[in-house]
Amino acid sequence: MQLPKTFHFGEHHLTASIALGIAKGSVKGIISADYLKKIEVSNLRVQNIVAKGDTVYGINTGFGPLCNTKISKEDTKILQSNILQSHSVGVGKPISEELAKLMLILKIHALAKGYSGIAISTINRMLWHLEHDAIPVVPSQGSVGASGDLAPLSHLFLPLIGLGKVNYKGETITTKVLFQKTGLGPLELGPKEGLALINGTQFIAAHGILVLQKLQYCLRHADIIGAMMLEGLQGSMKPFHQELHALRPFKGNQHVAGRIRTLLQGSEILEDHIDCERVQDPYSLRCMPQVHGASRNTWLHLKELLEVELNSVTDNPVIINDDLTISGGNFHGQPLAMALDYAALAASELGSISDRRIYLALEGNSPGVPKLLMEDTGINSGYMILQYTTAALASENKSLCFPASADSIPTSLGQEDHVSMGSISGRKALQVIENVEKILAIELLTAAQAFEFRKPLKSGVVLDEIHKFIRTKVSFADNDRVFANDIEKGIETVQKGEIIALVEQTMATKNLQWNTPYLEEFETY
Known part of the structure; x- marks a missing residue:
């Protein structure tokens, strides 16, 4: 089957063969100006929710059984960084670089649709990891498949905040070393971003x-x-x-x-x-x-x-x-x-x-x-x-x-009672x-x-x-x-x-x- 030379994340129809083509470098994945605008609008909607003080799960509340715990406007950013760290509990041998790269591709495509409240700076950093083959190390075990693949996706995105490890130019290095080699620095995640990154089925789908x-x-x-x-x-x-x-x-x-x-x-x-x-x-x-x-x-x-x-x-x-x-x-x-x-x-x-x-x-x-x-x-x-x-x-x-x-084994103190x-x-x-x-x-x-x-x-x-x-x-x-x-x-x-x-x-x-x-x-x- 003839693959396209360019694929527009969020906008074009993704197939398994196109995803594999992007992973192998034969297809280039980009985000069009129209869809960058959609992403920006969705992010502004989250900012407005925080500004108005409306209670929305995962934006200004805790997670899982803590869904009724209100988080102050000042702490909403800390909440998103904390969720990546607390949910990075994967164990076992790392999955292959190919699988981790496919997870990244699938997550970019889902977030680029403009319904997740992600910031453009965050999705641009994800694109950087994809384009420069700096692929995070993801343990193979620890997901129960709902609320999506929390643990593996948390490990996948630890490098965004300066933590975790990546496979880069033939070696496995810490994100700190990656930043030293590339001049990058950690991102500060906005409201909902951490949750948007780790909620989803990209480990299963990859x-x-x-x-x-x-x-x-x-x-x-x-x-x-x-x-x-x-x-x-x-x-x-x-x-x-x-x-x-x-x-x-x-x-x-x-x-x-x-x-x-x-x-x-x-x-x-x-x-x-x-x-x-x-x-x-x-x-x-x-x-x-x-x-x-x-x-x-x-x-x-x-x-x-x-x-x-x-x-x-x-x-x-x-x-x-x-x-x-x-x-x-x-x-x-x-x-x-x-x-x-x-x-x-x-x-x-x-x-x-x-x-x-x-x-x-x-x-x-x-x-x-x-x-x-x-x-x-x-x-x-x-x-x-x-x-x-x-x-x-x-x-x-x-x-x-x-x-x-x-x-199915219930998790999250019974909030996630079927996985x-x-x-x-x-x-x-x-x-x-x-x-x-x-x-x-x-x-x-x-x-x-x-x-x-x-x-x-x-x-x-x-x-x-x-x-x-x-x-x-x-x-x-x-x-x-x-x-x-x-x-x-x-x-x-x-x-x-x-x-x-x-x-x-x-x-x-x-x-x-x-x-x-x-x-x-x-x-x-």
Whole structure:
């Protein structure tokens, strides 16, 4: 998908791919003069509330259970600095710089809509951090996903007031050192600014972006690698016929069946066993459209909900106009928490069926394919133990699939009596996906080994090119060796998306088109 060169925060429609483009530096994020004016107007509305002495939560009251504690006009600024410090209670390993940068991007976009009362000087400093790659250090644990991601967002914005740490030019330094290097100084936050900075779902949503990106890669790989395994084990093409899936027309099922039909187009291997006596294949081959397709549908659901969230105002209170300020619940992470739990299950199922195909390949029940994918077994164990690894990873994923959003522990002395735990949903979903990448990498190796026994017959041109490419990375195994080395190369290939790029390149060269009407829906985000 073609990304814009420039993105206007607050004004333009943000997608996951644009956010990733800004994070990588291929898209420049700016704020237009019109939206700077909106930000300024919202900030003036907050100043007026303070000047008039109207009681508004978070502007001149305490937070959470202290919402009925009135704060004097003189102390409203101290209140905002204190909230960043008191709420910086995160623990655990820091999240990646990419995730922290995505959090910053998403927060700038939400604040730039002009409903949060932030000062232009504050949002300009946030833009400075983004443009100069001075990315705050954010611990991974401590958010319950309502009132938004308080702890991680507090750590994200400690540098605004001279505290915390940042990753800057390849090293982690204190903000004090950053100020010495750059000549910057701490900001004095105005009324509501601290609360506007830390109330929101940007930790959850940033994880959602990476889940969307990485899960789509897994889905693409699963179809390609599954098609190669189908060829290696001489599976039937009939379960992928368009006529079958028209009778149960789930988008994901139809999309996967169409992709596999395209990948197998022109296959000599298929033609070679078209009249064989086998009636049907095991489910792990035959039901790829139904299983991969269900995970595709889940991905589409996450994409839809995430895009709404990326373009929403999720802090509290929200300054609607001169006369209306609403203390509501837009910070609650439930909409994404449930979707991310669903996505974790979808990813886990990709790994589960992949492990079953690996096991199937080892059984030796497919004509011409030896048991354990090696001719001389006994002295050699062949690919036996690789499936132990995928079994372990698939089992670990099952234990990670308990939905975090099913839990809620009251916080803030009962003021926040139902929370989403969406931050945990996002973190677990990424863990599951990382395990699935490893399972798919091992299936890629076993599929390539099974594929070898079909020679001199050729598959479709795309799968043949993939097999040639894999053989430049990992050689055919006719004896035992340290398979961990092969697996590492397979994982690297999957994580870099090398075979996905090769598929698209080969299809473009051979003038092939995907046989699916849902290409744009499933392949763009």
